[in-house]
Amino acid sequence: MRVTAVRTARAPWPRRALGALRDAVDNVARHSPARLALLVFAAIIAVVTALLSLPAATRAEEPATFVDALFTAVSAVCVTGLTTVSTATYWSGFGQAVIIVAVKIGGLGVMTLASILGLAVSRRIGLTQRLLAASETKTTRLGEVGTLVRAVVVASLAVELAVFLVLLPRFLSLGESLGPAAWHALFMAVSIFNNAGFVVLEGGMAPFVGDWWMCLPIIVGGAIGALGFPVILNVASRLRGDRRLSLHTKLTVVTYSLLAVGGSLAFAVFEWRNSATLGELPVADRVLASLLAGVNSRSSGLSTVDLGVASDATWFVTDALMFVGGGSASTAGGIKVTTFAVLVLAIVAEARGDRDAEAFGRRIGTTTIRLAVAVAFLGATLVGVGTLLLLALTDYHLELVLFEVISAFATVGLSTGITPDLPDAAKYVLSALMFAGRLGTVTLAGALALRQRRRVIRMPSEPPIVG
Amino acid sequence: MRVTAVRTARAPWPRRALGALRDAVDNVARHSPARLALLVFAAIIAVVTALLSLPAATRAEEPATFVDALFTAVSAVCVTGLTTVSTATYWSGFGQAVIIVAVKIGGLGVMTLASILGLAVSRRIGLTQRLLAASETKTTRLGEVGTLVRAVVVASLAVELAVFLVLLPRFLSLGESLGPAAWHALFMAVSIFNNAGFVVLEGGMAPFVGDWWMCLPIIVGGAIGALGFPVILNVASRLRGDRRLSLHTKLTVVTYSLLAVGGSLAFAVFEWRNSATLGELPVADRVLASLLAGVNSRSSGLSTVDLGVASDATWFVTDALMFVGGGSASTAGGIKVTTFAVLVLAIVAEARGDRDAEAFGRRIGTTTIRLAVAVAFLGATLVGVGTLLLLALTDYHLELVLFEVISAFATVGLSTGITPDLPDAAKYVLSALMFAGRLGTVTLAGALALRQRRRVIRMPSEPPIVG
Ligand SMILES: [K+]
Ligand SMILES: [K+]
Numbered sequence: 020m021r022v023t024a025v026r027t028a029r030a031p032w033p034r035r036a037l038g039a040l041r042d043a044v045d046n047v048a049r050h051s052p053a054r055l056a057l058l059v060f061a062a063i064i065a066v067v068t069a070l071l072s073l074p075a076a077t078r079a080e081e082p083a084t085f086v087d088a089l090f091t092a093v094s095a096v097c098v099t100g101l102t103t104v105s106t107a108t109y110w111s112g113f114g115q116a117v118i119i120v121a122v123k124i125g126g127l128g129v130m131t132l133a134s135i136l137g138l139a140v141s142r143r144i145g146l147t148q149r150l151l152a153a154s155e156t157k158t159t160r161l162g163e164v165g166t167l168v169r170a171v172v173v174a175s176l177a178v179e180l181a182v183f184l185v186l187l188p189r190f191l192s193l194g195e196s197l198g199p200a201a202w203h204a205l206f207m208a209v210s211i212f213n214n215a216g217f218v219v220l221e222g223g224m225a226p227f228v229g230d231w232w233m234c235l236p237i238i239v240g241g242a243i244g245a246l247g248f249p250v251i252l253n254v255a256s257r258l259r260g261d262r263r264l265s266l267h268t269k270l271t272v273v274t275y276s277l278l279a280v281g282g283s284l285a286f287a288v289f290e291w292r293n294s295a296t297l298g299e300l301p302v303a304d305r306v307l308a309s310l311l312a313g314v315n316s317r318s319s320g321l322s323t324v325d326l327g328v329a330s331d332a333t334w335f336v337t338d339a340l341m342f343v344g345g346g347s348a349s350t351a352g353g354i355k356v357t358t359f360a361v362l363v364l365a366i367v368a369e370a371r372g373d374r375d376a377e378a379f380g381r382r383i384g385t386t387t388i389r390l391a392v393a394v395a396f397l398g399a400t401l402v403g404v405g406t407l408l409l410l411a412l413t414d415y416h417l418e419l420v421l422f423e424v425i426s427a428f429a430t431v432g433l434s435t436g437i438t439p440d441l442p443d444a445a446k447y448v449l450s451a452l453m454f455a456g457r458l459g460t461v462t463l464a465g466a467l468a469l470r471q472r473r474r475v476i477r478m479p480s481e482p483p484i485v486g
Numbered sequence: 487m488r489v490t491a492v493r494t495a496r497a498p499w500p501r502r503a504l505g506a507l508r509d510a511v512d513n514v515a516r517h518s519p520a521r522l523a524l525l526v527f528a529a530i531i532a533v534v535t536a537l538l539s540l541p542a543a544t545r546a547e548e549p550a551t552f553v554d555a556l557f558t559a560v561s562a563v564c565v566t567g568l569t570t571v572s573t574a575t576y577w578s579g580f581g582q583a584v585i586i587v588a589v590k591i592g593g594l595g596v597m598t599l600a601s602i603l604g605l606a607v608s609r610r611i612g613l614t615q616r617l618l619a620a621s622e623t624k625t626t627r628l629g630e631v632g633t634l635v636r637a638v639v640v641a642s643l644a645v646e647l648a649v650f651l652v653l654l655p656r657f658l659s660l661g662e663s664l665g666p667a668a669w670h671a672l673f674m675a676v677s678i679f680n681n682a683g684f685v686v687l688e689g690g691m692a693p694f695v696g697d698w699w700m701c702l703p704i705i706v707g708g709a710i711g712a713l714g715f716p717v718i719l720n721v722a723s724r725l726r727g728d729r730r731l732s733l734h735t736k737l738t739v740v741t742y743s744l745l746a747v748g749g750s751l752a753f754a755v756f757e758w759r760n761s762a763t764l765g766e767l768p769v770a771d772r773v774l775a776s777l778l779a780g781v782n783s784r785s786s787g788l789s790t791v792d793l794g795v796a797s798d799a800t801w802f803v804t805d806a807l808m809f810v811g812g813g814s815a816s817t818a819g820g821i822k823v824t825t826f827a828v829l830v831l832a833i834v835a836e837a838r839g840d841r842d843a844e845a846f847g848r849r850i851g852t853t854t855i856r857l858a859v860a861v862a863f864l865g866a867t868l869v870g871v872g873t874l875l876l877l878a879l880t881d882y883h884l885e886l887v888l889f890e891v892i893s894a895f896a897t898v899g900l901s902t903g904i905t906p907d908l909p910d911a912a913k914y915v916l917s918a919l920m921f922a923g924r925l926g927t928v929t930l931a932g933a934l935a936l937r938q939r940r941r942v943i944r945m946p947s948e949p950p951i952v953g
Contacts, residue, residue, distance in 0.1 A: 332877040417885035
């Protein structure tokens, strides 16, 4: 380190400053990749907040308030879609462009960006692998950050392009001219694949409740994004005949599908006769809206139905589905479907008296189970603390507060409609939840960990009685 | 078996029937102690339901409806205290006596009764030890069912007698004559130690909000019962200098105390200025009511304050405290404080990068952690399913439904007041929750387990990505 300091001291000051910054980032990256990711995340949110605070970002004369700019920035970078102001009517074209770029960056994964940054700062492969190991995409087998990033970018652009090409003629057929139609299709394609839940259409999604041409791309594109990059890459490799399907892919696809089907059925059951939501619609529209709701809740956040008038049972089921969320290293949030599946498998093994939790002929190790427990428990704790804070800060009852809190934590973006009316303090709480939820509870725990140690001497074991 | 059949076939028929019954019980006990406990539990509830259905059990001419008799029987045997009718005014003296005897039986633990039954059926020590291992009191170190049962009975009678002796002069000093005062003191003493939450006083508990003479025995007696028999016996042995304090005792007492203090503080914070609850009371009364609330929520279920007008934040905190509950093998319910503590310790170890979860210089093994995960997860699942059913069956919102469901699952008995007004179907749901909650999620899982097996061939391990 002393050698570096002497060398940079002799260089001209811009290079000295750059060298110092490089050393600082290098130091943080070496010490804790998770903390680096947290800092990068915060820095991007700060930039987006600043851009959205410009007078040019809003349609009105006056610029956005700090809390609205920050909330929107966090919601965009964390691909949530909760909004305190209307995306379609409050923000200018420039503001909307800032939002969708922030969504794109968030969707590619700030963890991936952190990996790139880490690679640029330090060429040592040791660090690269540590960064990768802790990175959001966690696909350590790719072995090379460049390949990983390229694959992520190519995969996301391919799906976004496909959704864009399907939606563009739809907007044209609705009578829009080429410019607005292309902008709407582009914005929606990025918003859909990244599960961002931002809507740039002034009439919202409600007019499309029976529009299969509009809703199917939302369902398919959102689902692909929510399954996660590791699944997309694994399936792509498999299609080229390179690799077998991993346990992760099988667990994710099966659990995701079961929860989506279950969620759709539950939505249909609880809303079929609710005249405020599905009750007055043709049967085909009810089916489509239910399908969309099943995928929605993990976590595109695009709803063609006003959830503010849905039943309490629907809210509660959606709470549970949102909390579980989508696939690991995906554009969806929540504790992730594999976390949920691992917990269920561990408990089934416990009830059966089996030694190991198993799935698809593979054993799931204790380390994985411990991690799943930690993620689920920390997630529940975050949701619990956030809920208590909002209950204390507002006059809303539990069913509304819990929905908004889980939607923020799991970066879903569905809303019963209370977010715009919340006091500033509550908006900050939701912003913090989106940030913590997107960073991942385990990454956060790692970043904030008090110490990392291996004890040589083990304590004698003694089992307390539980249950 | 053929030899036995031949022998009993030659005996007179009452002995043959008894022998067949003995064989049947023996078979169930040998096959699954948990299933035996479940059957014994259900049988006792059936008897109590039948007794409460007698015309003599109510004050009015007409007998109780089946749903009210069943609900009260389950609530009493499961030492919950949720009621669909007023214990003080609806039931006759005979009915109240049935309830308090049911409470006493429930408090001693049907698992203990199952052990006695098992001992009577089969003298083989192998079976006895298996029964003990799966028994509610789980103190395998006592090694002998007789000693265990005697200790449980002596300990409970001693605490109940102490509470009785403190409360009797209080009721006398309130102007009651000896008979009613003794009955009230006896009923309350059993109700308090067994954390049953049934109140035989016509004016309820509200008049005693500032009565330290009444409330301190409730707090202390309820806390001793909620810590659990293993803790009581361990502390008693320690006081005689026989044994060291076990990890179980330390974990239980520390976690229980922390949660009680935290619960009292939270109640005080959220209700201090609520004129409907504490706001109008003298400061000393507010402190006492908050202390009682902190102990209450795990799970005496006796409240001097009308929780129906408490704040949403108080309800939510109480939800969490009720869910955690009291000590293992105690008269309290919930997932138990040791389960909660083990989960927290495991997650702290995970975040710190430690190999083992540790407490008080002792290591907590993987088996214990797996069991804690299963108990917590199954508990959450039961609460979730119960909540969804009640949301679908009633028009109440989440904050009221969740409170009643957790109160039933954790056999607490606190209520916001909706239970008497629930439709019958919802009352059956709450009854099922009390039953499942009291039997213990793990015992239930064991009883319903599909199979018990040890696989020789282990699958290859493959870690999915979680979180
Ligand atoms: K979203
Ligand atoms: K109780």
